[in-house]
Amino acid sequence: MEFCHYKWEKRESGEDDGNCSTEKLQHNPRLFSLSQWQLILALAIRIFAFGFFPFGDGYSISIWFEGTPQKTVVWTANRNDPPLSRNANIVFTSDGRLVLQELGNQEKSLANATQPAAVASLLDSGNFVLYDSNSTIIWQSFDYPTDTLLPNQLLRVRRQLVSSSSENNHSTGIFRIKMQNDGNIVLYQYAVGIPDTPDYAYWSAVTNFVGNNATLTLDKNGRLYMLNSTGVVVKNITNEVIPSDGKMYRATIDNDGIFRLYSHDLGESGNWSIEWYVPGDVCGPRGICGINGFCDIQNQQAFCTCPPGFVFINQEQMNLGCSRNFTVETCSSKNEHTKYAIQEFQNAILEDTAYALLFSVTKEECNQACLEDCNCEAAFYQNRECRKQKFPLTFWRRTVQGDGYSNATFVKFGIGIDGMVPKDIESKKVLRMDILIIGVACLAFASILLAVFAILIFRYRIWTYKRLSREAATDQGILMEDVSLRAFTYSELEVATNGFAEQLGRGSFGTVFKGTLSNGQRTIAVKRLEKVVVEGEGEEEFRNEMRSIGRTHHKNLVRLLGYCHDSSNRLLVYEYMSNGTLANYLFKSQVKPNWEVRIKIALNIARGILYLHEECETQIIHCDINPNNILMDANGCAKISDFGLAKLLMPDHSKTLTGIRGTRGYVAPEWLKNLPITVKADVYSFGIVFFVNICCRRNIDINAPQDEVILVDWVYDCFKSNQVHRLVPEEVDAESLERMVKIGLWCIEDDPAARPSMKKVIQMLEGTVEIPIPPCARSAVEN
Incomplete structure (x- = not known):
């Protein structure tokens, strides 16, 4: 491979003297400014280029394939910054820093090296590197990838590729592929509040057996594989790809959430060819069409659309989702002039956020039940179950043919407000009216026959009815x-x-x-x-x-x-719950649930309590949340039992502590103080169960060291001393563990008013809100 090296030295005349010149540098003479340091920029001829790349109404600082017609960008510095003006300069300063300068703006670093650099170079691999005076690499773009992995580039543990917003906008998009601590390569949606848990993943390489020293690499022949800590190949990710030399390869997570392996023969008129991609379902990436948006598959491509009564929030960015274009009437308004219709989407699934379930119903009954329920805005029907939902709808998509689903999604929309009904709906109404008339006639005839038959057999069955008691x-x-x-x-x-x-x-x-x-x-x-x-x-x-x-x-x-x-x-x-109680699931099972599973269990319990407190028809205070009243089904889903039974107890029942209802160690302080009992009593009990669950140990353990016998006291001590890692039996992410501990401490505040509602607890567990330091621990942390 030939190189063209550019070398500048400071001269009294202030002019640059390069030992060769190309069209690339002439495109913008101010690509690099003079400095007291020597700058060497190596450009691999017809392969890669580094510099100012057209972006919007300005430029970005990028690395791209110069030898292809598409000029494909593979790396961008400060990718979320606005476009740069033509007055921007890349400056190699006298103290060895590579910075960006614009008129009227402060300098911005382009490479956060740990020590001064002596040389900057673009290698033929597409890696832009900085060397110190000993020719040691002190910074390289390969360590800070954006959306693309190039041959011989390593994706290490806790690193990730994040998609671009669009093909022409290389700012951060909404999808990512991450190398996790356990060595597993997983595709997630990239958004605030989306945790790294299996529930939010939409593809995995199943390489969690490799360990935390694993790396993902792409070789020059187009093979994408995993290396362990000793550099041995432990799994070939792209088994079906036939390696081929003489081509250029790249692996990119595209703006549609699909991770693809591309090849190019570097011909002047050639295009990038797709060699391999995951997932196979192009509608599989979560959130590809945003809230209320529907992902359909047309010609093997993902296509976003809006349901009736909805329009795109932004026609240019359909992944932002859809919003209503009609006024919604509340349940209390009962406007006689407002009517609704139902649109059916066959073989479509969406994320389950149901507020009510109907069992053993037909598809038509599910349709009608949603139409008659003013709270119902959509319904998902599958296996004779009808799940009523409210907007927004998330992860709503057409299923891949042959994936085993047989289902339908019904979406309600308003008609009559402007007197307009979609033509397809009108035609369906006419057809349904004909069917209705024929059906009523048949039903009337059948009713007459049934009545005659009933009269004939009535005298022979009368004795059966007399056996029914008043109680029956x-x-x-x-x-x-x-x-x-x-x-x-x-x-x-x-x-x-x-x-x-x-x-x-x-x-x-x-x-x-x-x-x-x-x-x-x-x-x-x-x-x-x-x-x-x-x-x-x-x-x-x-x-x-x-x-x-x-x-x-x-x-x-x-x-x-x-x-x-x-x-x-x-x-x-x-x-029947085949996995028994949560206590048995945590303490008596041969295989203990891992950290991610325990967080999922906590969310299950919190959502069940929220339903009892706020979402069911009659508010229910459980009064006895404890691990023995949490049951586990065959799939490891936690469910709350014994809700609503407190009123059935005799007045003297369960008085373990001066009139307290509940289980010792889990009851809120207000029981002891003879204060009014509210839903916050359940929040306190949840907090104790939460600590038992995430720490995977009993509330009181007499076999533990003296300072660890009472779990809550031990949690306080570990939090104050910044040693929360002692609370869990395995190694987990420190930031995630600290968040969980703060959530539990908020729940067990002595003052009921200080405890969060269960809705706020769920938001904290999902990571959608910040969690301040609890009052009980604030003074100690500040000191």
């Missing part, structure tokens, strides 16, 4: 009101549990037994309540509580399937 009739009325609940007799549950033979556990509300329904096809958990309210007025209170609990549906609450109020027996039938 009442139960039937409740069943009609709460479709998801079933009234059991005591004998049915006795058979289902084989005489209450297998005990799953015992808590403050009673004993839980394992059972089966439907000939052993469904496993259930039967809780036999103890010391519940007595007959008389208590009978109606029990029924009312069942109605209240039966109307709560959330993915982080244990689902109530039915109940029994046979004579003095009070039993509840729940879905």
Whole structure:
């Protein structure tokens, strides 16, 4: 490879004397200013160039492929800065610094080297480097990649590539590929509040076995592979790519979130060819179309569109999403002139943020349920489940053909406000009206036949109806009101549990037994309540509580399937949670959940409590949040149990501490002070459970050293002494751990008013808000 070296020395005349000249330097004579230091710039002829690259109405300082027609940029300095003017200069100062100067502006560093530089050079690899006087590299652009990995460039642990905003704008975009501490290469959305957890990843190389000394590298033949700490190849990422010499390669995370490997034969008229890319689903990157935006696949390309009643926030940047172009009526306004329609998107999925779930319904019933619910703005239907949602919709996309999904998404939009209805909707209405008329006629004829048939068999079945007791009739009325609940007799549950033979556990509300329904096809958990309210007025209170609990549906609450109020027996039938309690999951499992899983569990619990406090029809204060009331399903999802049962207890039940309801060690201080109990009591209990969960140890451990016996006290001590790493059994990110500890300390503040709401707790866990130092620890930290 030939090079052209440019060498300047300070002369009395103030003129530059280069030993060769090219069109590149003549493009902008002020590319580099004179200094007392020697500057050597090496340009690999027809391959790479370094300098001012056209950007917007000015320039950026970049490295690009000079030998290709596209002039593809592979690195940009200070990429988020506005375009530079023609008066900008790159100056190699007398004290060995490489800086940018613009008229009227202060200097800005282009390379934060640890010591003065003597030489700057652009290598034939595309790496721009600074050397000291001993010819040692003290800074290089390869260590600070933007969106591209070049051959022989290493992507080390905790480094990442971040996509550009667009093909012509190289400022920071919304996607990234990161080399994690464990050696795993993962694709994430690049946004504030998006944590590095599996829930937010949309592709992974599954290389977490390599360790924290791994590197990702691209060789000159187009192979992308992982190296361990000894430089041995441990995994070839691009197995299907056939290596080829004589081409130039680059691996880029593009502005659409796809990580692609490109090749170029360096021909004068040649284009970049795609050799390999991930993920295979072009609509797979999370957030590619922004909030409320719908990602569709057309000709193997991602295409963003807006649902009816919505327009793009910015037509030039469709990834910003869509906003309404109609006025939304609230539930309280009941404007008779405002109507709504539903648009169906087949084989489309979106992120589950449902506020209500309907089970065992048809697609048509899901459509109608959303249309009649003024809170419902969209609904996702799959496997006979209908999930009602509110805007904004996130990660909404068409599924890849053959990926196993059979579903639909319904979106509600306003009509009648301006008298306009989309033509496709009008045509569908006409068609549906014809179908409706035919359907009504058929239904009327069928009803007549059914009535005649019912009269004929009525006399033969009359004795069956007489066997129904008044109580069964009442139960039937409740069943009609709460479709998801079933009234059991005591004998049915006795058979289902084989005489209450297998005990799953015992808590403050009673004993839980394992059972089966439907000939052993469904496993259930039967809780036999103890010391519940007595007959008389208590009978109606029990029924009312069942109605209240039966109307709560959330993915982080244990689902109530039915109940029994046979004579003095009070039993509840729940879905069976195969992984038992959170306490057993943390302390008795052979494989302990890792840090990411424990954070996910904390979010599950917080979302369940938020639903009880703010989102269900009747506000519920749990009063007994503890690890034994958090159950784990087969997928490791945490769900809250025993909610809404506090009112069923006798007045003298669970008085472990002067009238306190709850579990010792988890109750809030206001119970002891005889203060009014609010939802903040549950926040305190959550804080204790939160520490138990993230520290993976019991609240009180008598086998621990004396200063670690009480978990909360130990957490305070470690936080004040800046030793929070002692709290967890494994090595985790220090910043993430400190954030979690501050969240827990806020939750267990003595003053209920100082504790955050569960909504604020979730925001802190998701990283969308800053977390100040809690008052309880502020003075110690400041001192």
